[in-house]
Amino acid sequence: MNDKHYINTIDELYEIVNLFSECNNNDPLIYRAEECSKGGLIPSLGKVNSNNLRRVEQELLSTMKVYGVPMLDSRDINEWLLMCLSNQQGFPTRLLEWTDSLFNVMWSVCNSSTEDCVNILKVRDCHKVNFVKSPHDIENTKIFKATDCDFRTTKNDEWYSIHPFEKERNGSLLSLYDDQRYVTDLISIYISPSVKNNLLKELISMSALNKTSITVEEKMANIDSKHNLDNNGKTNKGEINNDLEVIVHDRKLEQYGRKYHQDFDFD
DSSP states (O other): OOEEEEOSSHHHHHHHHHHHHHTTTTOOEEEEEEOTTSOTTOOGGGGSOOSOHHHHHHHHHHHHHHHOHHHHTTSOOOHHHHHHHHHHTTOOOSEEEEESOHHHHHHHHHTOSSOOEEEEEEOOGGGBOOTTSOGGGOOSOEEEEHHHHOTTOOOTTEEEEEOOBOTTOTTOBOOGGGOGGGTTSEEEEEOOHHHHHHHHHHHHHSGGGGTSSSOHHHHHHHHHHHHHHHHHHHHHTTOOOOOSOOOOOOOEEEETTEEEETTOOOO
16 A cells, blocks of 8 residues: 555545555545555455365355345346345455445444544546456456446445455455555554544535435434444443433423423333
8 A cells, every 4th residue: 555644634634545546647536435554455365264265155145045035126137146145244345345435434434433544445446347258267356336237226425445365265255455456555644542533524515415325314323323333332342432412301291281301201
């Protein structure tokens, strides 16, 4: 990987992104949020404890082909589609999910207690997948848009990178950080927990909130989900998340024509 950056504001983020884009002939960029301390840019299959990941992959894809027929509908069954559907169902694959929405990935990081890094990848023509080839024959990390593989998907901003097995080693996958072909096409931006709240306020105030494909309601539901998961994890460790401020409103409740204070138990 070529560069590591740190930001405190959205303006600093845009400055880095724009400079990176201009330095690379304005090719498209895709983004991925991660926890930098955990197995950076290695697909889920690469984290499976097995000496023969090729065999594991074949077994999983065979299972998807047999039991995933209802999901396939009238779509042509091919190895690329099976791999995408397997990833969507939570099976370990050689795929990493990316998005071409910088706003969405920043929203994800700022609302997470674990994610602290945004990886930015340049989409050059030489990095794109040739679907004529089987995914089992790729020798280098390749990139493709989800809609190019599955025309039925509704995630228009979703991309994948597919990672090769390391040569002569069926038990490991090559991290994108270690792929020399991407050394000038990959940067990482680290986001300290201390600046997440301010960044989130900036994101909320931006008009982009109403321009993304994800609705405000979906975003807020995502926050609630992540907050509950984060708190559950911290509770198991004996920690409580006190980041949220509880605001009590002096509301009045009415029942059968009578008025009650909100703290009164009228059951």
